[in-house]
Amino acid sequence: MNAPLPSRLAYVPFVSVENMMKLIHETGLREMLTGLADYIEQDFRRWELFDKTPRVASHSAEGVIELMPTSDGEDYGFKYVNGHPKNTREGLQTVTAFGLLASVGSGYPVLLTEMTLLTALRTAATSAMVAKHLAPRGARTMAMIGNGAQSEFQALAFQAICGVETVQLYDIDPAATKKAMRNLHGSGLVLRACDSAQAAMEGAEIITTCTADKQYATILTDNMVGAGVHINAIGGDCPGKTELHPDILKRSAVFVEYPEQTRIEGEIQQMPPDFPVTEIWKVITGQARGRSSATEITLFDGVGFAIEDFSALRYLRDRLKTSRLYQQLDMIADPDDPRDLYGMLMRAAG
Amino acid sequence: MNAPLPSRLAYVPFVSVENMMKLIHETGLREMLTGLADYIEQDFRRWELFDKTPRVASHSAEGVIELMPTSDGEDYGFKYVNGHPKNTREGLQTVTAFGLLASVGSGYPVLLTEMTLLTALRTAATSAMVAKHLAPRGARTMAMIGNGAQSEFQALAFQAICGVETVQLYDIDPAATKKAMRNLHGSGLVLRACDSAQAAMEGAEIITTCTADKQYATILTDNMVGAGVHINAIGGDCPGKTELHPDILKRSAVFVEYPEQTRIEGEIQQMPPDFPVTEIWKVITGQARGRSSATEITLFDGVGFAIEDFSALRYLRDRLKTSRLYQQLDMIADPDDPRDLYGMLMRAAG
Numbered sequence: 001m002n003a004p005l006p007s008r009l010a011y012v013p014f015v016s017v018e019n020m021m022k023l024i025h026e027t028g029l030r031e032m033l034t035g036l037a038d039y040i041e042q043d044f045r046r047w048e049l050f051d052k053t054p055r056v057a058s059h060s061a062e063g064v065i066e067l068m069p070t071s072d073g074e075d076y077g078f079k080y081v082n083g084h085p086k087n088t089r090e091g092l093q094t095v096t097a098f099g100l101l102a103s104v105g106s107g108y109p110v111l112l113t114e115m116t117l118l119t120a121l122r123t124a125a126t127s128a129m130v131a132k133h134l135a136p137r138g139a140r141t142m143a144m145i146g147n148g149a150q151s152e153f154q155a156l157a158f159q160a161i162c163g164v165e166t167v168q169l170y171d172i173d174p175a176a177t178k179k180a181m182r183n184l185h186g187s188g189l190v191l192r193a194c195d196s197a198q199a200a201m202e203g204a205e206i207i208t209t210c211t212a213d214k215q216y217a218t219i220l221t222d223n224m225v226g227a228g229v230h231i232n233a234i235g236g237d238c239p240g241k242t243e244l245h246p247d248i249l250k251r252s253a254v255f256v257e258y259p260e261q262t263r264i265e266g267e268i269q270q271m272p273p274d275f276p277v278t279e280i281w282k283v284i285t286g287q288a289r290g291r292s293s294a295t296e297i298t299l300f301d302g303v304g305f306a307i308e309d310f311s312a313l314r315y316l317r318d319r320l321k322t323s324r325l326y327q328q329l330d331m332i333a334d335p336d337d338p339r340d341l342y343g344m345l346m347r348a349a350g
Numbered sequence: 351m352n353a354p355l356p357s358r359l360a361y362v363p364f365v366s367v368e369n370m371m372k373l374i375h376e377t378g379l380r381e382m383l384t385g386l387a388d389y390i391e392q393d394f395r396r397w398e399l400f401d402k403t404p405r406v407a408s409h410s411a412e413g414v415i416e417l418m419p420t421s422d423g424e425d426y427g428f429k430y431v432n433g434h435p436k437n438t439r440e441g442l443q444t445v446t447a448f449g450l451l452a453s454v455g456s457g458y459p460v461l462l463t464e465m466t467l468l469t470a471l472r473t474a475a476t477s478a479m480v481a482k483h484l485a486p487r488g489a490r491t492m493a494m495i496g497n498g499a500q501s502e503f504q505a506l507a508f509q510a511i512c513g514v515e516t517v518q519l520y521d522i523d524p525a526a527t528k529k530a531m532r533n534l535h536g537s538g539l540v541l542r543a544c545d546s547a548q549a550a551m552e553g554a555e556i557i558t559t560c561t562a563d564k565q566y567a568t569i570l571t572d573n574m575v576g577a578g579v580h581i582n583a584i585g586g587d588c589p590g591k592t593e594l595h596p597d598i599l600k601r602s603a604v605f606v607e608y609p610e611q612t613r614i615e616g617e618i619q620q621m622p623p624d625f626p627v628t629e630i631w632k633v634i635t636g637q638a639r640g641r642s643s644a645t646e647i648t649l650f651d652g653v654g655f656a657i658e659d660f661s662a663l664r665y666l667r668d669r670l671k672t673s674r675l676y677q678q679l680d681m682i683a684d685p686d687d688p689r690d691l692y693g694m695l696m697r698a699a700g
Contacts, residue, residue, distance in 0.1 A: 009442065010367060016680040017360060021698035029695075056406050058421050060454045065426050067417050071408050076415050080428075080450065082457020088688045092359065092456055096682045100430065104410045106442055107432020116683035120691055149685075152692035176689055183692045329679075330366035332446045333466035335499075338438045339526055341470055342502035342533045345379075348371035 010334035015113035015316065019325040023316075024117070026323060030160035033153070035319070036125035037132075037161050039311040044129075047281035049073060050307055052258065062086060064238070070306040076102045077310040079115055083238060085212075094212065095119070101313040108332060111317050115309065120150055122312040124157035127232045127302060131162050131206060133283050133290050134255060134298040135230035139205035140165045145197050145219055145243075146211035146235055147171035147180040154208050154232075155180075159189055162206070166190040170200035171211075198224055208232040209243045222247035227295040234302040238265050244299075246270045252299035253292065255280045257308075266301040277301070360684035365463035365666065369675040373666075374467070376673060380510035383503070385669070386475035387482075387511050389661040397631035399423060400657055402608065412436060414588070420656040426452045427660040429465055433588060445469070451663040458682060461667050465659065470500055472662040474507035477582045477652060481512050481556060483633050483640050484605060484648040485580035489555035490515045495547050495569055495593075496561035496585055497521035497530040504558050504582075505530075509539055512556070516540040520550035521561075548574055558582040559593045572597035577645040584652040588615050594649075596620045602649035603642065605630045607658075616651040627651070 015023065024032055043050070051071040058065045063084030070077060081097040088094055097115035102108060131139075142164045144151050151169070158164040167189050171177045177193050184191055194200040197219060201207055207229055209219050222245050225231070231252065235243045244267050254277045256262040268275055280300065282288035291298050320326055335344035365373065374382055393400070405418040413434030420427060431447040438444055447465035452458060481489075492514045494501050501519070508514040517539050521527045527543050534541055544550035547569060551557055557579055559569050572595050575581070581602065585593045594617050604627045606612040618625055630650070632638035641648050670676055685694035 014679070017683045018680050018698070020683075021695050024695060025699050051408060053406060053408065056403060056417065056419060058401060058403065058419060058426055058454075060421075060423065062455050063457050065421075065452060065454070065457050067406065067419060067428060069406060069408060069415075069417060071410075071415075073410065076408055078417060078430075080452075080459070082452070084455075084457045087456055090456070091688070092458065093683065093685070093688050093691075096458060098459070098681055102415060102430075102432070104408075104415070105412050105434075106437055106440070107413050107415050107434045108442065108446060109430070109448070114681050114683060117691065117695065148689045149691040179687070179690055179693065183690070183696060329364070330368050331448055331464055333367045333370075333443065333464060335443070337529070338441070338443050339498045340529055340533070341443075341467065341499040343529065345371050345374060345467065346533060348368070349375050 009108065010330055010332045011328040012109045012112050012331045013320060013326040014329040015326050017114045017117065020114050020117050023319065023323060023325045026325065027319065030156060033121060033125050033128070033157045033160050036122050036312055036315050037129040037157070039315040040122065040126055040308050041129050041284060043307050043311040044281040044284045046072070047307070054261070055306065068306040068309060070310050071104055072310070074104055075310070075314065076104050077313045079306065079309040081119070099309055099313050101317055111313060112329060113313070113316055118312050118316065119309070120153045122308050123150060123234065123304060124153035125161070126308050127154055127208065127234060127300065128157035128161035130255065130280055130300045130302070131158065131230055131232055134300060135162060136205050136228050136291070136294060139230065141204045142167050142206040142208060143200040143204035144169045145200060145207065145209045147176040148210065148212050150210050150234070151180045152183045154210060155184055155189060156187060158206065159187065164206065166192070168192045168194050168200040168204055170194045170197050204229065206230045206232060209235050211235045211243055218245050219243040220248055221245045222251065225297060227297065229297055231297065231299040232302065233267050233299060239269060242267050242270055249299065252297040253278065254299045254301055255283065256301050257303065257305040261305065262301055262303050265303040268301055359458065360680055360682045361678040362459045362462050362681045363670060363676040364679045365676050367464045367467065370464050370467050373669065373673060373675045376675065377669065379506060383471060383475045383478070383507045383510050386472050386662055386665050387479040389665040390472065390476055390658050391479050391634060393657050393661045394631040394634050396422070397657070404611070405656065418656040418659060420660050421454055422660070424454055425660070425664065426454050427663045429656065429659040431469070449659055449663050451667055461663060462679060463663070463666055468662050468666065469659070470503045472658050473500060473584065473654060474503035475511070476658050477504055477558065477584060477650065478507035478511035480605065480630055480650045480652070481508065481580055481582055484650060485512060486555050486578050486641070486644060489580065491554045492517050492556040492558060493550040493554035494519045495550060495557065495559045497526040498560065500560050500584070501530045502533045504560060505534055505539060506537060508556065509537065514556065516542065518542045518544050518550040518554055520544040520547050554579065556580050556582060559585050561585045561593055568595050569593040570598055571595045572601065575647060577647065579647055581647065581649040582652065583617050583649060589619060592617050592620055599649065602647040603628065604649045604651055605633065606651050607653065607655040611655065612651055612653050615653040618651055
C-alpha cells in the first residue's frame, strides 16, 4: 500500500530565498517596498490591539538568537532571527531570518518564509514610511552613512515612498560605497560618493545612519547636524550598539516604535530612562504631534519591531494569492481521525 | 542570466510528515522510542547546563500557540506547538507542532522538522524512561486510561523500554479503545479492553492516564489506587486540565520535570505552591531518591518540557547522518559577499 497523500490542510506554503528573489522581481522592488509600507502603516494604525510580547532572546558569547512573536487576534506571526557579528569573517551573514504566519483560530501554520531579504525590505519600508510623516516638506536629498547590506534597500524605499532624488553615500570602507554605487546605478537616483560623513550630509534634508559595528560608535557628532533635518537612525539596534552622539538626541524630537524595546536596544539606551520620546504610531493616528517646525530635528530611532515582521508576513500571504512562487511543505500531520495518529503512521508503511 | 544556485550553507534539511513516517518505519518504531529515551536521559543528566527559558504562550479564546526554546550552549532548539481543543470537531488536530535546531555559534538553522509525530514519540519515550527509574521492579502490566492519539505510542514505549507485556485499556468512548486495540494488534502485547477505569487497573503495576478533556476531570479517585503502583499522569498538561483526585497526589511521591512549569500546568496545580515534589533529573543523576519502598505510590506528573524536544531534535539530526529521508530547503539568504544582499537579488533577475 502506498502512503496516502497528505490532505490540503497538511500543506504549508513556503517561500524559499530563490522564490523570494523571483517574487521581488515579479512584483517590482519599488512596488513591493510601497506595498510593504502600506501594510506596516495599516498595522501601526491599529497598534493597540497587538499582543506586544517581548522578544525571547538566547544570548551566547558569539551572538544572539531571537524569537519575535506577535498577534492581532486573527493571525499570529513570529520571526526567528540571529545576530552574529563575527559571521562575516567566516563568509556567513551576520543576520539571517525566517518567519511563520499562523491562524489564531486553529493554530495551524499558513505561511513559512525566508525573511533575510524580507526583513531588509520591511526595514527600508518602515524607515521611509516613518520619514513620510516626519521629514521636512520637499526633502529630495538623503545622506546614507554606512553602505552595507541594508543601504540600497533604504535608498530605493526613500526614492519610492518619499520622493528622494539624490543620495550622498559614505562608508568608512570605500569598497562598500563603491558596491552601493554600482548596485544603485540605473535606479534613477542621482548618486554621489563622498569621502566623509560631513561631505555626505551637505545639503541633505534626510540623514540615514546604518552602520554595522557592535559597539558604541559615534558616526555623527552634534556639530555635523544642521537644523530641520530628519535623521533615520537604524544601525543602533542592540544593547551596546549606538551611532549618534547623545548631544544630537538632546537637540532632537525623538520618535520610536516601542519605548520598552528601544530604551534597551536603540540610540536612546545612552539616555536616562525618562528621556522623552514619542511613539510613532501615535503620530500616524494623529494622537501625537510629529514635526513641529521647519527647524526642528526629527529623529527616528528605529530598532525593528515584531509588528513590522507581522505586516510583512501579511503582505506576503496576500501577495501569494496571485503568484505561484512558493512550494507546498508537508509540515502538519493530518490524520483522517485526529485520535488516530498511530493508524496514520501504520497505513504509511509502504 | 540564470539565478545562481544557493550555496551549501543556504540549505536547511527539512523532515516532512511523510519523511518522518518513513524514517520511523526505516528505523523501527521501538528502536526509535528507545533511541529517543536514551537522548532524553542524556540531556536530563546534564539538566543544569540548559537554558530553561519559560515557553512563550499566545492565548486566545480558541486555544494557545506556544514557542518552546532551549539551548545547551552548543545547539539551540525551539518547538512551535498549538493547542486547540475545538479543532477535533472540525477534523483538525488539537495539537500540531514543528521544530527547529540551530547552531549557537553561527545562529544558522541546521534542521527543520514536523514535530506532531515526533512529539508523540518523545512524550512516550520520556514517560517510559521515567518509569524505568520509578516503577516497581518486575512490573509487567499497565493500565491505559484514555485511548486517544497518544495511547499506542505510550503502550509501545513501555513495552520496549520497561518490559511491559500486558496493557489493559479503558476510554469513556469505546470506539477509542477499539481503535487502540486494532492498532496494537500484532505488537506482541497482551491487550485487554475494559469497561471501566477500575477494571483496567486491576493487577496493573503501572497506570498511565492520558485523557484529553480540557477541564478539571477526576479520571482516578483515591480508592481506586492500590499501594506500590507507578502512575504516569500525562493528560493534565495545561492550566485548568487535571485528571487525578488531589487525595491521590497526597498519598504519592510526586516527580516532575520542571517544578516552575508543572505547578502551573500539571496535576499539582490543584495543590498548594509548596507541595513537595522531586525533580526527575535529580533521581536520574542520583542526587535525589526515587522509589523508596515496594508499597510507595510513585507519580510522574508529566507536562512535556522543552529539553525533551531538544533531545528529539538532536536525535533526529544525528539519525539523518545515515538517512536520506529529508529535503533541502533553500531558507537562508547566502550572498557571496555578506554586505551585498542587494547584489545577490539583482543577479537573480533571470
